[in-house]
Amino acid sequence: MQHNVFFEDISSISSKKSSSGIGINTGIDKLKSEDLKEVINYYLNDFELPDIIYQKNNILLYKGYYKKINTKKSFAIKCIIKEKKQNKVLSKEISIHQKLKHYHIIDLLGYYDCNSFSSLIYDYMKYSDLHNFQTTFLKRSILSETFLCYLTGQILEAIKYIHKNKILHLDIKQKNILVNDLMQFKLIDFSISLDYKNKAYIILPLAGSFGYMSPEVLNRKKISVKDASKIDIFSFGVLLYFSAFGIYPYDINDLNDRDYDKMAEYIEIKTLTFPDGYKVSNKFKSLLQKCLDKNIENRYNIHNIFNDDWVKGGEIIKEYKEKLCNTNIFLIDSISDNILEFNNYIK
Numbered sequence: 001m002q003h004n005v006f007f008e009d010i011s012s013i014s015s016k017k018s019s020s021g022i023g024i025n026t027g028i029d030k031l032k033s034e035d036l037k038e039v040i041n042y043y044l045n046d047f048e049l050p051d052i053i054y055q056k057n058n059i060l061l062y063k064g065y066y067k068k069i070n071t072k073k074s075f076a077i078k079c080i081i082k083e084k085k086q087n088k089v090l091s092k093e094i095s096i097h098q099k100l101k102h103y104h105i106i107d108l109l110g111y112y113d114c115n116s117f118s119s120l121i122y123d124y125m126k127y128s129d130l131h132n133f134q135t136t137f138l139k140r141s142i143l144s145e146t147f148l149c150y151l152t153g154q155i156l157e158a159i160k161y162i163h164k165n166k167i168l169h170l171d172i173k174q175k176n177i178l179v180n181d182l183m184q185f186k187l188i189d190f191s192i193s194l195d196y197k198n199k200a201y202i203i204l205p206l207a208g209s210f211g212y213m214s215p216e217v218l219n220r221k222k223i224s225v226k227d228a229s230k231i232d233i234f235s236f237g238v239l240l241y242f243s244a245f246g247i248y249p250y251d252i253n254d255l256n257d258r259d260y261d262k263m264a265e266y267i268e269i270k271t272l273t274f275p276d277g278y279k280v281s282n283k284f285k286s287l288l289q290k291c292l293d294k295n296i297e298n299r300y301n302i303h304n305i306f307n308d309d310w311v312k313g314g315e316i317i318k319e320y321k322e323k324l325c326n327t328n329i330f331l332i333d334s335i336s337d338n339i340l341e342f343n344n345y346i347k
């Protein structure tokens with residue numbers, strides 16, 4: 001299989017020594033962007049890296065091509081310059097991601113890792129993340145319940161799988177779900193995930209995306225492993241709410257100073273409400289209530305959510321799939337050729 005060959009090829013470049021003499025152990029603060037390029041080119045010289053598609057602090061994501069494979073197949077190459085404190089060989093992101101193999105999780109095709117630099121290689125997804133797909137391609141401010149039901153069916157399978165393997169994602173949001181040409185969704189970004197095997201309880205560092213973090217994370221509470229999956233379910237609830245209404249359930253607009261303690265207090269006193277004027281079913285609202293319950297004891301866990309009426313009923317999904325099958329929308333090369341038609345089906 002091509003992917004395996006690719007993985008083997010990539011592991012052969014992993015044997016490169018980090019003593020390159022280009023001084024990358026000095027810490028990211030001292031690296032200028034030209035140096036960064038040089039570092040990346042040195043380690044990944046089997047790749048052509050023409051386009052940067054994302055950049056944040058010490059992370060660069062390229063759309064690139066593998067020189068040894070003579071096709072125009074593109075890959076996404078996430079390059080991370082490690083900070084001094086992360087200097088352990090094999091980044092946590094790689095060590096967690098390489099154990100995961102699921103249809104709705106992006107495949108890690110290869111990686112490179114050394115003391116000061118790591119890189120993860122995936123298939124490039126044309127529509128990028130769900131947020132980009134919604135705003136750039138569908139040009140919608142919110143997503144329909146039909147669409148969300150379809151998304152839920154796929155992403156919950158990925159969440160169930162990681163929880164079964166005692167991994168918490170901890171950063172579930174639109175930007176960490178990719179969309180491919182066939183309208184399949186894939187979970188990405190295990191950069192702050194946690195492997196909680198052999199633990200009785202967990203206390204999480206204050207990490208995640210503001211607005212998506214559950215109250216027990218904001219409050220730095222000790223969480224028993226039996227409730228661990230509920231942390232990701234809260235974020236998934238925020239994702240659904242935000243996608244359906246275009247606002248956060250615990251609205252952070254007036255709290256954009258990102259004060260975690262203030263946010264925790266705010267959730268504590270706020271009652272979850274739904275904005276008027278949106279056509280959503282009571283079953284959907286009830287699911288959101290259960291996912292976004294601020295009391296972890298009462299919140300859905302991964303098993304409860306699979307038994308929820310809205311999720312389990314799957315009527316909407318069935319109807320949606322039938323519509324799509326009837327129009328052969330899955331068979332066309334790219335849904336962007338047909339984006340107007342597609343928009344009609346997910347009304």
Ligand SMILES: Nc1ncnc2c1ncn2[C@@H]1O[C@H](COP(=O)(O)OP(=O)(O)O)[C@@H](O)[C@H]1O
Binds near residue numbers: 056122128176
């Ligand atoms: N395989 C891919 N194909 C296309 N775009 C991608 C791919 N992987 C990541 N991206 C884009 O890059 C962004 C950042 O990637 P991510 O791994 O989430 O990094 P970070 O840890 O900085 O959030 C994603 O939100 C998405 O827009």
Ligand SMILES: [Mg+2]
Binds near residue numbers: 175176189
């Ligand atoms: Mg991300």
